[in-house]
Amino acid sequence: MPNIVHHTDESADGGISPFDTAIREIIAGEDVLFASPYITLDYLEGVLVDTASWRLLTDMEAWLDNYRRSERKTIREFVARHHERIRDVRNLHAKTVIGETGALVGSANLTRTGLGRRDELGVRFDEPERIAELREWFEGSWNESSPAKLDAIDERVQTSSPVPSSASGSSATSIPSESRRVSASLTTSGRSNRQTSETADVANEDAHRRLVERVGKAQSRSWIDQHFDLFEELLSVTGLDEDDSILVSSIPKSGGIRITINNRWVLTMMRATRNSTTFILSDDTENLDDLISRSMKYEAFSNVNDKPAPHLLTFDNGLEQITDPSFRRNWLRAMLDEVDSRY
Structure with missing residues (x-):
């Protein structure tokens, strides 16, 4: 039966994060599939030692741009060491940890901020059919994507702003990705949101060009x-x-x-x-x-x-x-x- 995972008064007041507890219980000694666009590397490395094996889906551009230049270099070194275990999925927004006997799906990124300092919500599954469905989704995304190109990561590290993109609002040299591009339609009332999206894309391209x-x-x-x-x-x-x-x-x-x-x-x-x-x-x-x-x-x-x-x-x-x-x-x-x- 699915269980809701959220912060309690105790965890919000400095106690152990229920998200961290769920993740560590799910991954212990299992083949684990991770998906998250934003990641705190030292947290991830601390979790990986308890897995039997692992693979990761992430958005390399989003991950790199969320950190300072020195930290981006450390991320690049991690990706190079585990190149065949990591796939670059552009515009990935899913956050999930999928073990063999349990899984967590929710709003929290694999970051210390997301797991410990934001009011997130998740659902933990242990039903075999749900876990199989989640692993099938992961494998589909994995097969439609490819490892990030290390030379492109190097170029982005060098050309992007030294401060995180959430502060700078600017982009840098793109990292090529072979993952599918999602462009679904939404049911809207009144004026379509398409114009807003296209305007934002033009603004990002303009910022990149200026940089x-x-x-x-x-x-x-x-x-x-x-x-x-x-x-x-x-x-x-x-x-x-x-x-x-x-x-x-x-x-x-x-x-x-x-x-x-x-x-x-x-x-x-x-x-x-x-x-x-x-x-x-x-x-x-x-x-x-x-x-x-x-x-x-x-x-x-x-x-x-x-x-x-x-x-x-x-x-x-x-x-x-x-x-x-x-x-x-x-x-x-x-x-x-x-x-x-x-x-």
Whole structure:
């Protein structure tokens, strides 16, 4: 008989997740089939050790784009180690764990957030006919798809924004997938939703095109890589993650690649010229007047709650500032001030 899986008051208050409990009971010593577009890798690896064997369906683009660049490289290494066990299914949205004697189907991704910090719902099955039906669905999807192409994953890791796509809203080089494309019709009343979907597709293609164009305008690959490393440091120092709405990466049509925190620019590349970098600095930054005099452009934010406003300084070649430890510390301090200002 199917059983509903959901959080109880106890689990919501720090107890063990019922989803995690169900998964670990289902997979113990069995041949397990997983399907999930978003995955926390260390959680998945911890589960896999208890299986007898396993295979995974996922959407590689969605999985990669949900994480920072350094984490994407770790995911790529995992996929390379288990290449024949993983199939790339574009636009996969199903979330299920299917053992030989039990299965869980629900709304939760195989992520720590989905299993432990969101109010999800699932159904656990133990009837042989239902499990057989689920395994048949998995095998059908498996046979209609193929392993992700590692060279395409490498290219996407390098060309996508260093911040997660949920924050950036931009796409990168596509990973070819041989899985079927779903395009079913929906029963609608009034105006069709097709126009909205097509408009969104055009917007994503436009964002992708702009990102490729911007990166291509950088003075060198080394220059762009050092700036992307700054993005990584920003995420590490501030502690912001892919779910944090105060962090936004954008590729405005007016030019440049921009990172904002609390709607304030904190780092912008190639805004004024192809070599320029714009940094946020606090009002009490040491030698601020000297830095302003050396910058090619200076802007000040408006004061909020009588607190001194930070400043935006644009330099013709940001590499000099990036490699200056004192400047870098001041820039990071200004970003932390922006994060703290939301409280």
